[in-house]
Amino acid sequence: MIRTGNRKQNDRPPLVLAGVIVLFGLFSGGINVMAQDETELSLEYTAEGADTCLACHDENGEVPVMDIFKTPHAVPGDARTPFAQHQCESCHGPGAEHGKRLRFNQERPPIPAFGDNALWSKQKQNGICLDCHQRDQRMHWDGGTHERQDVACADCHQVHVTEDPVTVARREAEVCSDCHRNVQVQSHQMSSHPMRFGDMACSDCHQPHGSLNTAMLKEPTLNDSCYSCHADKRGPFLWEHAPVADDCTNCHSPHGSNHPALLKQRPPLLCQSCHSRAGHPSIARTSDDLPGGRASAFLLGGSCLNCHSKVHGSNHPSGANLSR
């Protein structure tokens, strides 16, 4: 709560603040931005709108465009959509210069946005999309990992097709793997989430439009992400296994693993990374424990999990050692 009743009013701080902001703005690019915008203001829209564009850009061009008329962007009845406004130029920017008749040997000027040698910066082009698509999940775009890495909306999205692949769960990973191939290949490992069948999409866990959370996750914590589908592991249990509640990735590799259940290592070594109590947990399990030798249950089958099966926690009154 701000209490102002007893505070001595002083006009100097806001004036100083105003000065700082003005100077900050001027010297940090404000003048340049204004100058740039003046240039942009000189750009004019075509007289005929999309009719001008479609005279050259049709289904037989290098980039077929006509399928946009089957998409939500081309709904004149929805006042927010590009085709309720300047049609193609709502997104591509004023195109009179680009669309004008050329003199002999004259190079065609580029379209301001979303084209070869586009005039506008990637950030400004993103701004065109974000002007309409800024709610909810795009709230954290600014300053997010993709924004800082100069990823453009058009790097992932296609708007001139009936079905934008990245918005279709079974095709989304194809798009993400253009940059994250190292993650996509892990879905081919021995144990993985059902990514390669398209039943699970990257965006089931991650928020590509920006997130404040670790690894651009949708949920506030990594464990909350896992609990979305594995609520049985959430507890809280009477006998907790603290590393579970702490971070599922202490033991699991979510994108794929060479071991069952997405484990980072095989038990018993995985368990012995943290447990060396006197007695059987501290014993080295060697090839003498294989079927040709001792055939030890401390190694074979589920190893430690043969008995301590409640590794995610137990709610049994006698389950302190996670075997009930």
Added chain:
Amino acid sequence: MLTLKSQWILPFGIALAISPGGVMAETDGTTEECESCAFDWEPRGYVEAGILWLEDDEPEFTDYRGFDRDGFFLNGAIDVIDRNEDGAYWSLEGRNLGLGSRNAAVRAGKQGTVDYFLEYQEWEHHLYDSAKTVFSGAGTERLTLPGGWTRGDTTKDLTDLDIALRNIDIELERKTLSTGLQFFQGERWDYNFEYTADERDGTRLTGGSFLLRSAILPEPVDDITHRFDLSVGYLANLWQLRLAYHGSFFDNDNQSLTWDNPFIVPGDTPRGRSAAAPDNSFNRLMLSGAFRPTRWLNGSGHIAVGRLEQDDSFIPATINPDIGPVGLPRQNLDAKVNTLNARLRLTGNATRRLTLNAEGFFDERDNDTPVDSYRQVDTDLFVAELRENRPYSFEKSGGELSADYRLTNNTDVSTGYGIERSEFTFQEVDATDTDLYFGELRTRPGERVELRLRLGWEDRDIDGSYDPLAVAPPENPLLRKFNLADRDRREIRISGNYYASEQLSFGLNSVYADDDYHNSLIGLTNAVDRMVTLDASWSPGQNLNAYVYFSRQNIVSDIAGSESFGRPDWFAMHDDTINTLGGGVQARELIPHLELGIDLAYTRSRGNISVDSRASDQRFPQLEADRISTRIYGEYSVSDRWSYRLDYWLEHYQQQDFFNDGVAPDTTDNVLTAGLQSPDYVIHAAGISARYRF
């Protein structure tokens, strides 16, 4: 009050005056006529029907694909959408409708006004079909041995074993029904409601022990999670807020699993009982927001307050009739965990070249679960010591300051420094402090080349001493649990692209991460993860795309242990290497009216485990998994409306896993295993279908 407001109006007014507005704000809202625009207001889409054939129902192949047997399957798909010029629409989608893994969705609404959806999805998760068990009642909470079962001291003494063993499929089915409604009130407000019911049914394997004897059991899975998400959002010109509620309610139909004891064990008991995952609920309220007062400054954040509760009734401490009732301090745990998660990020463009970022976070898990002493009955056999439960809490907070600087039009550098403090309860350490630094270079030395180099340092130190928890038998005092231990992490990431032409590009992505647990004598002492991925794509036109990639990942972990309960006397190395080679081609109209596609992936995994102990220096048999997956399809359009499609899958999978291979149910003396065997197969599957477009 007026005076107070003017304090802020003036500076912000000036700042806003020199801040350019949004790009779309330049539009004047006029709708232009368009004669060439081919608006499409008719229902369109396709229906598809066909037959699939599967050679064999190997679970490794059928897992998630939805084949529950071999042979022929009728299959179908549908995708229809109807949109009118007012923005009203409806759509219907269905995929793999004849298979066990399928989904269907209906959507309807009016753009910018209201959206509604109803979606249903089924997954079949096939785990094992070679599992063996002697128990009847799989899928229920009561597993019984055959009548007249002769119990024995070891598996070798189970004389009825061979007769009683039978195969059992271990599989899970997940059905998810979700529905949601979103509507907008004017240009500012939007409201969302979503409900999901996520139901699981099936079995999985678990261990049920009696002292040092155990049996692998088919544990029933029958639970449902109800999730509710409601939110309201407000969008202003320079800021937005969203208030969201999330509720998740896990309801397990199973309370426990009871199984007959196949062994004769000291203390003896005819059966054992374990607890199933308890019902629980999680409620969370989250306020998130973003503001962008000028082009040069923006910020966003969220704060979430949650409560996790669990009050499922306890089952008895034992069902051993010889021990009788054992008193419990309470009838249920009455567990309550309060969570608080907060994040804030500020980004400011200090100059045209310099961007400054500041981030902070706070995560708390405050476990209010009551602490009591519970008399332990070890594996339903012996009355043992009293144990106090240790409700785990933590508090993690930290922040990061970083800067991005544009050196040239083609080169950016970034650097940052962060701190993190984690405090724990009921752990060996009270707190850890982490310092992290990073530097990054992103450059485009030419029009055809992009490079990115990132170096990261992270030093985590225990604040105070590492004091092993009091347990019996005691923990080796030289052990350091790796999630709490002192750790130096070094990370190098190099990635880049080379665009040989507009059609041909090459990519590189590599990661090197080294975790050095420098004060850990026992436990995980070092972990290194190296990965390099190379890929190329060629797209000479809209009708031809080809890609190829190769990836190699090597993960090495060093673990030390002590059999003598002193200094380390054995050292193990866990070394996994996974190579993946893949590629594909998609071609349209190479032959008129024909689309062809092929995807190929080969994954070769090798795992080596060696243990160097006082007695021996030994390497285990290699863990191997080789998978070759091929998918070929062709679709021939006989007209604008009709096309026929042929799909073919070939998968070869071979695995060698010494943990299971050659381990029959009675191979180990003291664990009656499920006799799992590694898959080794070559499978063909094919499908033919007809598609009608409209």
